Amino acid sequence: MSEEINPFESLREQVDDAAAHLDVRPGTLERLKRPERVLETNLSVELDDGSIEMFRAYRSQFNGARGPYKGGIRYHPGVSRDEVKALSGWMAYKCAVVDIPYGGGKGGIVVDPDDYSEAELERLTRAFATELRPIIGENRDIPAPDVNTGRREMNWIKDTYETLENTTEPGVITGKAPESGGSAGRVEATGRSVMLTAREAFDYLEKEIEGATVAVQGYGNAGSIAAKLLEDRGASVVAVSDSSGAAYDPDGLDAQAVKERKDETGDVVDYDAPETLSNEELLTLDVDLLVPAALENAIDADLAADVRADVIVEAANGPLTPDADDVLTERDVSVFPDILANAGGVTVSYFEWVQNRQRFYWSEQRVNDELETVIVDAFDRLTTTFEDRDLPNFRTAAYVVAIDRVLRASEQGGVWP
Numbered sequence: 001m002s003e004e005i006n007p008f009e010s011l012r013e014q015v016d017d018a019a020a021h022l023d024v025r026p027g028t029l030e031r032l033k034r035p036e037r038v039l040e041t042n043l044s045v046e047l048d049d050g051s052i053e054m055f056r057a058y059r060s061q062f063n064g065a066r067g068p069y070k071g072g073i074r075y076h077p078g079v080s081r082d083e084v085k086a087l088s089g090w091m092a093y094k095c096a097v098v099d100i101p102y103g104g105g106k107g108g109i110v111v112d113p114d115d116y117s118e119a120e121l122e123r124l125t126r127a128f129a130t131e132l133r134p135i136i137g138e139n140r141d142i143p144a145p146d147v148n149t150g151r152r153e154m155n156w157i158k159d160t161y162e163t164l165e166n167t168t169e170p171g172v173i174t175g176k177a178p179e180s181g182g183s184a185g186r187v188e189a190t191g192r193s194v195m196l197t198a199r200e201a202f203d204y205l206e207k208e209i210e211g212a213t214v215a216v217q218g219y220g221n222a223g224s225i226a227a228k229l230l231e232d233r234g235a236s237v238v239a240v241s242d243s244s245g246a247a248y249d250p251d252g253l254d255a256q257a258v259k260e261r262k263d264e265t266g267d268v269v270d271y272d273a274p275e276t277l278s279n280e281e282l283l284t285l286d287v288d289l290l291v292p293a294a295l296e297n298a299i300d301a302d303l304a305a306d307v308r309a310d311v312i313v314e315a316a317n318g319p320l321t322p323d324a325d326d327v328l329t330e331r332d333v334s335v336f337p338d339i340l341a342n343a344g345g346v347t348v349s350y351f352e353w354v355q356n357r358q359r360f361y362w363s364e365q366r367v368n369d370e371l372e373t374v375i376v377d378a379f380d381r382l383t384t385t386f387e388d389r390d391l392p393n394f395r396t397a398a399y400v401v402a403i404d405r406v407l408r409a410s411e412q413g414g415v416w417p
């Protein structure tokens with residue numbers, strides 16, 4: 001992983017690449033590349049031994065022209081102000097590409113959750129929710145899960161917010177447990193949109209998903225579910241990894257069994273696979289489909305030169321550096337971008353928010369059917385734009401669609417001159 005690439009600079013470059021195909025005035029272009037505001041705060045938390053520790057935390061609100069800010073909260077030692085700014089921009093363009101009525105937001109705390117007890121994490125999360133309270137709300141900014149957060153953290157944030165506001169407002173946050181107003185299908189939604197994007201991509205490229213070999217980097221929420229759903233469609237998942245390394249079986253792993261083993265021990269390499277590989281070896285395997293599902297900058301230009309997959313579907317946000325993108329475009333590798341492929345998470349978050357506001361809950365079948373419609377429509381719009389405008393790659397096509405929508409909402413809504 002190339003640590004030196006600043007994800008905020010990557011976002012800015014991606015916007016520039018797409019804006020070159022649109023009629024954007026220079027002052028407006030700069031607005032498309034910066035968040036509206038960033039909250040930076042320090043949280044003081046009492047640890048179990050009675051000592052006090054300070055944690056740095058952020059929330060970036062990128063663009064609110066299309067609706068309330070929306071996006072996850074990440075707990076990771078690598079969280080930084082620029083990372084959160086980039087992730088909030090990717091959220092704004094993601095919501096626009098699938099045409100759901102939100103702007104983009106993202107938050108994070110600089111913390112390795114493995115180093116803290118559940119009680120400490122609860123105090124940390126409630127401290128963050130207290131800081132966020134004035135700037136979130138179902139019509140203002142709606143957080144959700146991201147790396148190392150899930151139902152448990154979302155429930156704590158909802159409870160803290162509702163207690164402080166003396167209200168019931170489940171739509172203040174999504175990704176909750178069903179008992180707290182969560183939607184059916186939200187846990188699986190990100191992996192499901194990755195599978196749907198891969199299915200549509202293979203169809204578009206006139207390739208067969210059945211029997212296709214797949215490698216997945218990152219075996220958390222997004223990666224493990226994408227692997228399972230791809231396997232259900234007949235693909236052969238030959239390699240999966242986490243921060244411990246990769247499990248590899250050229251005849252195909254059992255995605256669910258690997259997940260169960262990881263749940264027990266914490267590491268995919270503890271699964272009894274014929275071979276283990278490094279993450280770099282996984283990313284350069286000769287497979288039909290590569291799914292990066294870990295963090296930003298997993299593939300830089302050097303590694304991109306060695307990628308042997310024909311198709312990449314991005315489950316993670318920002319897994320390719322802009323230089324890697326250029327190399328892969330040059331090498332004719334088809335890359336289906338994060339802002340479409342992982343948009344299932346925020347789309348089902350949107351469904352959760354709609355259900356919370358209506359106090360009327362949908363079946364899992366309805367959630368999955370509506371999600372499929374959103375992703376397939378967005379895929380078709382992306383590929384039509386790619387062809388009609390003769391664009392260099394699918395990422396640029398996705399940004400052309402998204403920027404055009406954000407621009408029109410910002411200008412016509414009177415947000416920008």
Ligand SMILES: NC(=O)C1=CN([C@@H]2O[C@H](COP(=O)(O)OP(=O)(O)OC[C@H]3O[C@@H](n4cnc5c(N)ncnc54)[C@H](OP(=O)(O)O)[C@@H]3O)[C@@H](O)[C@H]2O)C=CC1
Pocket residue numbers: 001145146147148149190217218219220221222223241242243244266279293294295296315316317318342343345346
């Ligand atoms: N959850 C969601 O709804 C959404 C998530 N995403 C994006 O998907 C990506 C993954 O998120 P999510 O699945 O939620 O996060 P999780 O925390 O559930 O999983 C992250 C996975 O990535 C692995 N990982 C971390 N660093 C490395 C590394 N250097 N090499 C290999 N694997 C690594 C982790 O390994 P280990 O277990 O060993 O720590 C873990 O398996 C992120 O980019 C996120 O922003 C996008 C849309 C929605």
Ligand SMILES: O=C(O)CCC(=O)C(=O)O
Pocket residue numbers: 070071072073091094142143144145146174175317342343345346347349
């Ligand atoms: O569900 C959401 O609102 C956001 C999910 C997210 O953080 C992402 O798509 O990167």
